[in-house]
Amino acid sequence: VLAALKEKGYEPIGQLVGYFLSGDPTYITNHNGARGKIRRMERDELLEVILAAYLQKFGN
Incomplete structure (x- = not known):
């Protein structure tokens, strides 16, 4: 997922934070199946x- 976001020119931390806070999968690119991969696990x-x-x- 991280590599796909970087390859598409996105700032990965911001995109992942947006996804975690909103649950909106469109924060994650479909490139290389990244959106499908991240949706296989629960956000929590x-x-x-x-x-x-x-x-x-x-x-500590």
């Missing part, structure tokens, strides 16, 4: 994985 599960990785790296 994706945020949980991202937050866990962040806390593992930067949390």
Whole structure:
């Protein structure tokens, strides 16, 4: 998904934040099946994985 957003010239962080906050899949490009890939997981599960990785790296 990240690579597809970059290939299409989008700013990935902004697009992903828009998707997470709104649930609107049009924030994610269809390029290389990225929209389908991200929709296979629930948004709350994706945020949980991202937050866990962040806390593992930067949390005390």
